[in-house]
Amino acid sequence: MTLYIFLTLAIISVIAALMMVFSKSPVHSVLFLILTFFAIAGQYILLNAQFLAVVHIIVYAGAIMVLFLFVLMLLNLNRDTEPQKSGLWKLSAAIASGLLLVTMVGALHGTIAISTPEQQNPSVGLVQNLGLVLFRDFVVPFEIAGILFLAAMVGAVMVGKRDLKV
Amino acid sequence: MLEVIRTIPIEYYVYNSAVLFTIGVFGVLTRRNAIIVLMCIELMLNAVNLLLAAFSTYLSDAQGQIMVFFIMVVAAAEAAVGLGILVMIYRSTKSTDISLLDKLRN
Amino acid sequence: MNQLLPLIPFLPFLGFVINGLFGKNLSKTAVGLIGSGTLLASFLLTIACFNQVGASGPIQGVLYEFMSVGSLHIDFGFLVDQLSVWMMLIVTGVGFLIHVYSIGYMHDDAGFWKFFAYLNLFIFSMLLLVMGNNFVMLFFGWEGVGLCSYLLIGFWYTNKEYGAAARKAFIMNRIGDLALLLGIFLIFKTYGSLDYAQVFARLADSDPTTVTTICILLFIGAMGKSAQIPLYTWLPDAMAGPTPVSALIHAATMVTAGVYLVARCNGLYSLSPDAMHLVAVIGTATAIFAALIGLRQNDIKKVLAYSTVSQLGLMFLALGMGAYTTAIFHVTTHAFFKALLFLSAGSVIHGMSGEQDIRNMGGLRKSMPVTFWVFLIGTLAISGFPLLSGFFSKDEIFAYAYGHGGPVWWALGLVTTLLTTVYMFRLLFITFFGEFRGTEEQRHHLHESPRVMTIPLMILAALAVVGGFLNTPHFLHLGHAQWLAEWFGGTGAAGLPVIPLAEMHLEESTEWSLMLITTGLVLALIVAMYTVYTKRSNLPVADASQSGLTSVLAHKFYVDELYNFLFVRPTERLSKVFHYYVDIQGIDGLVNGVGRGVQALGTEFRKLQNGNIEYYLIGMVAGAVLLLLTMFA
Numbered sequence: 007m008t009l010y011i012f013l014t015l016a017i018i019s020v021i022a023a024l025m026m027v028f029s030k031s032p033v034h035s036v037l038f039l040i041l042t043f044f045a046i047a048g049q050y051i052l053l054n055a056q057f058l059a060v061v062h063i064i065v066y067a068g069a070i071m072v073l074f075l076f077v078l079m080l081l082n083l084n085r086d087t088e089p090q091k092s093g094l095w096k097l098s099a100a101i102a103s104g105l106l107l108v109t110m111v112g113a114l115h116g117t118i119a120i121s122t123p124e125q126q127n128p129s130v131g132l133v134q135n136l137g138l139v140l141f142r143d144f145v146v147p148f149e150i151a152g153i154l155f156l157a158a159m160v161g162a163v164m165v166g167k168r169d170l171k172v
Numbered sequence: 173m174l175e176v177i178r179t180i181p182i183e184y185y186v187y188n189s190a191v192l193f194t195i196g197v198f199g200v201l202t203r204r205n206a207i208i209v210l211m212c213i214e215l216m217l218n219a220v221n222l223l224l225a226a227f228s229t230y231l232s233d234a235q236g237q238i239m240v241f242f243i244m245v246v247a248a249a250e251a252a253v254g255l256g257i258l259v260m261i262y263r264s265t266k267s268t269d270i271s272l273l274d275k276l277r278n
Numbered sequence: 279m280n281q282l283l284p285l286i287p288f289l290p291f292l293g294f295v296i297n298g299l300f301g302k303n304l305s306k307t308a309v310g311l312i313g314s315g316t317l318l319a320s321f322l323l324t325i326a327c328f329n330q331v332g333a334s335g336p337i338q339g340v341l342y343e344f345m346s347v348g349s350l351h352i353d354f355g356f357l358v359d360q361l362s363v364w365m366m367l368i369v370t371g372v373g374f375l376i377h378v379y380s381i382g383y384m385h386d387d388a389g390f391w392k393f394f395a396y397l398n399l400f401i402f403s404m405l406l407l408v409m410g411n412n413f414v415m416l417f418f419g420w421e422g423v424g425l426c427s428y429l430l431i432g433f434w435y436t437n438k439e440y441g442a443a444a445r446k447a448f449i450m451n452r453i454g455d456l457a458l459l460l461g462i463f464l465i466f467k468t469y470g471s472l473d474y475a476q477v478f479a480r481l482a483d484s485d486p487t488t489v490t491t492i493c494i495l496l497f498i499g500a501m502g503k504s505a506q507i508p509l510y511t512w513l514p515d516a517m518a519g520p521t522p523v524s525a526l527i528h529a530a531t532m533v534t535a536g537v538y539l540v541a542r543c544n545g546l547y548s549l550s551p552d553a554m555h556l557v558a559v560i561g562t563a564t565a566i567f568a569a570l571i572g573l574r575q576n577d578i579k580k581v582l583a584y585s586t587v588s589q590l591g592l593m594f595l596a597l598g599m600g601a602y603t604t605a606i607f608h609v610t611t612h613a614f615f616k617a618l619l620f621l622s623a624g625s626v627i628h629g630m631s632g633e634q635d636i637r638n639m640g641g642l643r644k645s646m647p648v649t650f651w652v653f654l655i656g657t658l659a660i661s662g663f664p665l666l667s668g669f670f671s672k673d674e675i676f677a678y679a680y681g682h683g684g685p686v687w688w689a690l691g692l693v694t695t696l697l698t699t700v701y702m703f704r705l706l707f708i709t710f711f712g713e714f715r716g717t718e719e720q721r722h723h724l725h726e727s728p729r730v731m732t733i734p735l736m737i738l739a740a741l742a743v744v745g746g747f748l749n750t751p752h753f754l755h756l757g758h759a760q761w762l763a764e765w766f767g768g769t770g771a772a773g774l775p776v777i778p779l780a781e782m783h784l785e786e787s788t789e790w791s792l793m794l795i796t797t798g799l800v801l802a803l804i805v806a807m808y809t810v811y812t813k814r815s816n817l818p819v820a821d822a823s824q825s826g827l828t829s830v831l832a833h834k835f836y837v838d839e840l841y842n843f844l845f846v847r848p849t850e851r852l853s854k855v856f857h858y859y860v861d862i863q864g865i866d867g868l869v870n871g872v873g874r875g876v877q878a879l880g881t882e883f884r885k886l887q888n889g890n891i892e893y894y895l896i897g898m899v900a901g902a903v904l905l906l907l908t909m910f911a
Contacts, residue, residue, distance in 0.1 A: 008179045016188045023192055023215055027199035032207055039211050042192075046218055049185075052176055053229040058237050062221075065244050070214065070251045077255050078207060081262050095892070099201035102899045107194040109903050113910035114186050120230060122177055127232045139234040140241070151245045158249030165256035201895055270891045 012052060019045035032083050033075070040071050055131035177230060185226035192219035206261070206268040210254050217247045280339045283356050286323050286366065287405035289316040293398040301391025310381035313394035317377050317401055321370035324363065331363045336771045338411060349470060357411030357474060359770045361777065364606065364762075365408040365538055368613050372530045373401050375734040379621050380522040382730035383628060393433060393520065400426035404531050408538060411771070413462045413472040416539070420458065420503065423532045424451045430527060431519040440518035447512040454502015454509055458539075461495030464488070475771040478545045486550065493546055493553030497560075500536025504590045507564045511838055513587055517579040521624030524579060529586045529620050530613035537593045537609050541602040544777055548600065558598025558683065562690050565591030567835070569697035573704070574831035577634050578623045581705050585660065586616055588694060592675055595691060601678035602777045603749070603763045608675060610762075611667035611745045615659040618738040622653040625727040625735065626709060630720055636708045638720070643710040645724045648732045650710045652739040657706045659742040661699040662800050670746030673793050677751070680792055681784045692796060699803045707811035753786045 019042050026038035043066045050059035129135050140148060192215060199212030221240045228236025262268055293316035301309050330337060336359035344352040358366070377397060384393050403422025410416050432444030462472065468488050469477045500506070505513035516528045527533070540547060540557065547554055565588045572584035589612050596605040627634055629646050643650035659666040662673070672695055680688035714721055726732070749762035763779055770776035782789075830836070886893070 008175045012176070012180050012184065016184070019188070020191050020195070023195040026211065026215070027195055027202065027208075032205060035208050035211060039215065042215065043218065046222055049188075049222055050225055053225050054176070055225050055229060055237055058225055058240055061241070061244065065248060066214070066218070070248055073251060073255060074207060074211060077259065080259070081268065083205070083207065083268065096202050099198060099896065102201060102896055102903075103194050103198035105903050106197055106899055106906075107190060109906045109910075110190045110194070111187060113906050114190070115183075117910070118182055118186060120182060120227070122230055123232050125232075126177070130229065130232055130234050131237060135234055136237060140238055143235070144238050147242065151242055154249055155245060158253050162252040162256040165253065166259055197899055201892065201899065204892075273891055 008052065012049070015045045015048040015052070018042075019049075032078050036071055036074050036078065039074075040067050043067050043071070050131075053131070054128065057131060057133040057136055182226060182230050185223060189219045189223040189226075192216075192222070204269050204271055206258050206270050207255075209270060210251065210258070214247060214251065217243055280337060282323055283327070283337060283339045283358065283409075284341050286320045286327070286370075287402050287409060289320045289323075290398040290401040290405070292316055294395050294402060297391050297398060298395035301395055304391065306381075306385065306390050309391045309394050310377075313398055314374060314377040314381065316398065317370060317374045320401070320405070321367075321374050324366045324370050327358050328363045328367060331358060331360060331768075332765075335769055336360070338771060340411075344414065350466065350472070352412055352414045352472060354415065355411040356409045357771050358409060359776050360766050360768045361538070361542060361606070361770075362408050364610070364765070365534075366405060368610060369401060369404050369408065369531050372613050372617050372738070373397075373404075373526055375737055376522050376526040376530075376617060376621065379525075379624070379731050379734040380520075382728045383522055383624055384520060387520075389433065393430075396426055396429045396433070397523075397526070400430070400527060400532070404535075407535055411474055413465060413474075413477075416542075417455075417458065417462060420499075420535060421455065423527070423535065424448065424455065424503070427451070427516070427527050427532055430523040431516045433519050433523065437518070443512075443515035443518040447516050450509050450512040451502045454499045457495045457502075458499025461492050461499060464492050464495060468492070474542070478770075478774065481545050481549065484549065489546055490550040490553050493543070493550045494556060496539060496543060496546075497536075497553065497557055500539050500594075501560065502536075503539075504533050504536030504594070505564075505587050506536070506560050506591065506594060507567060510564060510568065510587050511834075511841060514580055514583040514834070517577070517583050521579065521620060521627060524583070525617045525620035525624065528583065529616040533586065533590060534593070534609045534613070537590070537597065537605050540594075540597045541606055541777060544602045545774070547597070548778075554598050554600065556598075557594050558687070561591045561594025561596075561598055562687065562694075563591070564588070565595060565694040566690060566697070567591075569694050569701065571831055571834045572701040573697065574828050575701075576637055576832075578626060578636050578639075578705065578709065579620070579634055581636075581701055582616070582619055582623055585619075585698065585701065586612075588698060589616065589660070592672065592691065592694060595687070596675045596678060599675075599678040599682040599687070601675065601682070601780050603766050603780065604671065604674045604678055606766070606777075607749045607762050608671040610748065611659070611671040611742070614667055614738055614745045615656045615742040618652060618735065618742050619656040619660065621731070621735055621738065622649050622656060625649040625731055626653075628727050628731070629725055630716065631723050633716060633720060636705060638716045639709045639714070640712040640716075641710070641714040642724075646710075646726045648726060648735065652732075652735045653706060653710065655739045655742055657702045659745075661702055661804065662695055662796065663804075664797055665746065667742050667745030669797070670748075670750055673796065674749065674751065676796060677782060677784060677789055677792055678780070680788070681782050688792065692799070695796065696799060696803060699800050700807060703804055703807040704811055707807065711812050751789065753789050 022038045022041040022045060026035045026042060029035050029038060043062065047059045047062050047067075050056075050062060127135075196212045196216035196219060199215065200209050203209055203212065221243055224236045224240050224243075228234065228240075258268060261273070265272055293312050296312050297304075297309055304312075327337060336357060338355065338357050340353040340355035342354050344354040346352070377394070380393065380397065384390050387393065400423060403419045403426055405419070407416055407419025407423060410419060428444050428448040431447050432441050435441050435444070465477060466472050468484065469480045471477055471480070502509045513528055513533065517524055519528070547557070568584045568587035568591060572581050572588060575581045575584060589608070593605045593608050593612070596602075596608060626639065626642060626646065626649060629642070629649070630639060633639065655666070659668040662669045672691075676688050676691045676695075679691045714724075716724075747757050750756040750759050752759045763777075766777040767775045767779045833839075886897075
């Protein structure tokens with residue numbers, strides 16, 4: 007049963023990703039990407055990482071992709087304005103990425119030897135446990151991430167401002 | 173022991189991630205619309221996130237998931253700044269075509 | 279005193295640093311004061327040294343270890359013995375007078391500060407040369423004075439000819455320096471040390487051939503610096519420098535460095551009769567040769583330059599006869615009267631607004647009385663007028679030539695001194711007697727030099743008069759006979775006399791007759807010259823219209839032309855070959871080829887950097903693939 011769920015989610019995510027790349031209209035691309043994200047969120051739940059799944063939906067589907075959509079609409083991009091690359095270029099890109107896939111799979115195949123602990127902790131992905139780890143072991147990176155966010159926010163505002171006066 | 177660990181080998185997650193990542197790379201290479209390129213980058217980041225979460229569960233270690241949070245932070249920041257730059261570029265070139273962005277050359 | 283010893287050379291060095299770095303912004307008075315003041319301090323310290331050396335023997339001091347390689351230990355050390363301190367007195371004393379003179383002479387020159395900086399650097403180098411306690415220090419100073427000589431000859435470097443003269447001096451000196459360096463190497467190989475005291479203490483059992491080789495190599499070094507045949511041609515050209523430079527470097531001090539070197543190594547030379555013979559032959563040949571050329575020169579400084587070469591030849595004749603003290607004695611008197619002659623010539627040139635050709639002078643004794651009188655004293659002194667300084671020193675040289683060499687050497691020396699009398703009085707009469715032959719403008723501008731120039735002249739004139747009494751011969755019973763010889767006979771650093779007393783082996787009556795013959799001939803010549811040259815019709819004519827022997831003399835025996843033909847032009851031709859085939863085609867071709875290759879490669883690679891993001895992206899992916907392959911394959 008779990009295997010089937012996994013396979014379904016995996017296939018959905020891959021197909022949606024491909025559709026995202028191949029669809030002519032940017033808006034469709036965004037929607038397919040959101041679908042991919044939902045499939046990945048399903049994987050998270052399957053992996054017993056419920057909190058991660060929730061955050062993932064909120065951040066990606068709820069915030070980042072909405073931002074993308076906003077920008078698309080702001081710039082009024084649609085199928086007609088979508089620039090296209092030549093066939094030869096697409097072929098070479100396909101070969102390059104195909105090579106990358108083959109190499110990655112070839113490199114990883116058979117080399118993954120992890121020893122799964124006997125004593126499983128089912129609460130690893132729960133918010134309580136994550137909070138403990140985050141604020142105990144990763145307090146400093148957490149604060150730095152906060153500063154990064156602040157900097158990104160200021161940067162985005164500055165970049166987006168019209169008639170920037172320095 | 174969790175159901176998922178018993179029935180699904182870790183390799184499956186690795187392959188799934190690799191495929192998603194490669195699709196992201198392919199998208200970056202083929203698409204000329206800068207917004208789609210940014211989206212493909214998000215996809216690549218998510219492929220990595222998936223892998224981290226899988227290993228976190230299989231090793232019963234929360235650190236992998238913490239890493240995922242940090243990557244999300246970076247991805248969100250990157251998307252914000254990237255889109256901001258993109259809007260600026262659009263203002264000056266009236267296009268989001270990355271092939272036009274060869275001003276650095278000279 | 280030992281602690282103060284390094285101050286003697288380093289005070290002028292300080293003057294050089296101050297004037298060289300800040301002189302541009304200092305007033306001329308300040309520059310002159312610093313330049314002369316540091317030297318005066320050195321001079322006073324040297325006098326203190328002199329007293330101490332006289333009272334308690336040589337002073338030694340080591341500043342620091344200069345280098346130490348294997349068995350070679352060289353100290354930056356000083357040895358002030360009777361010989362060194364004597365040279366130091368000449369260098370600082372005469373040098374100080376010339377510095378003061380220069381304040382007046384160079385007053386209107388834009389490079390005033392530079393001039394004083396160079397002059398102080400020269401004094402520093404010269405003092406190191408004479409004060410060093412080993413051959414490396416000597417070489418250090420030797421090269422230093424060569425550099426200063428180069429800088430000062432080419433002081434007015436905007437004139438191309440002057441620059442060429444400076445280069446000529448430098449290159450000629452280099453030939454000698456190479457031999458000197460080889461000699462120093464051989465000394466180290468033979469005696470295992472370069473320290474004077476150690477080398478001279480180990481002379482006893484040395485191989486005669488080696489000693490002769492060392493002596494000849496050192497002498498070739500001396501030839502270059504002291505302008506002996508065949509390396510003398512640079513000195514007349516060196517007159518391109520300002521006149522005080524000619525007086526200080528190219529008459530009084532630097533050119534006598536060769537004499538100092540040989541006198542310093544008298545222990546070595548005394549072991550090698552062959553080398554001494556060579557020294558005597560070269561010295562005599564130079565003395566006569568240069569005196570002959572001096573007969574027909576029309577540039578006031580050129581005459582004095584050839585006279586200097588000739589007098590240096592006499593000094594080497596004395597050295598070759600084993601009369602080292604006499605040579606240094608002549609160095610001393612020569613420093614007085616030749617510095618005097620050069621400086622008064624400078625005064626004439628100053629008064630004539632830069633004119634150097636004696637054919638355009640004449641009758642200057644009325645308008646420049648002080649200069650005339652001091653020039654007359656200098657001329658009488660160099661000619662050997664009785665009881666003036668040159669009289670004693672030259673007479674001693676001839677006495678030794680007669681006693682040690684024989685009548686032929688004496689006769690050759692006599693010829694030289696007669697020639698000296700001829701060209702010097704010719705110069706004197708043409709310049710100061712008769713009618714003024716310059717332009718109206720020059721006549722209008724004609725003036726006696728300022729006090730700052732004439733006072734040093736008067737002091738030097740006084741020295742030129744009394745200098746000879748330092749070393750009077752025994753048979754005259756004048757004052758303290760042979761005082762200088764006794765001074766140099768004192769015990770030096772090696773426990774031996776600095777310069778052993780030389781025996782004359784002559785009857786008193788012979789000495790009397792030699793002196794009387796010389797003096798009689800000189801006096802007769804002076805009278806003859808007076809009658810010939812005060813006549814209007816006997817003025818010198820242009821070089822071109824001269825014929826026969828005089829033409830050859832006016833052209834300096836065509837030695838420059840010969841050297842040009844033998845050395846300069848073949849070298850130039852060889853340089854052209856190397857320049858074209860080796861440099862332009864070979865090395866430049868290689869370098870340019872590499873450059874062009876890289877450029878061509880760059881042009882190709884540049885196509886990769888087309889500024890298009892997609893290409894970079896695909897390159898990045900390819901790189902990632904390769905990375906993974908290398909890591910996991």
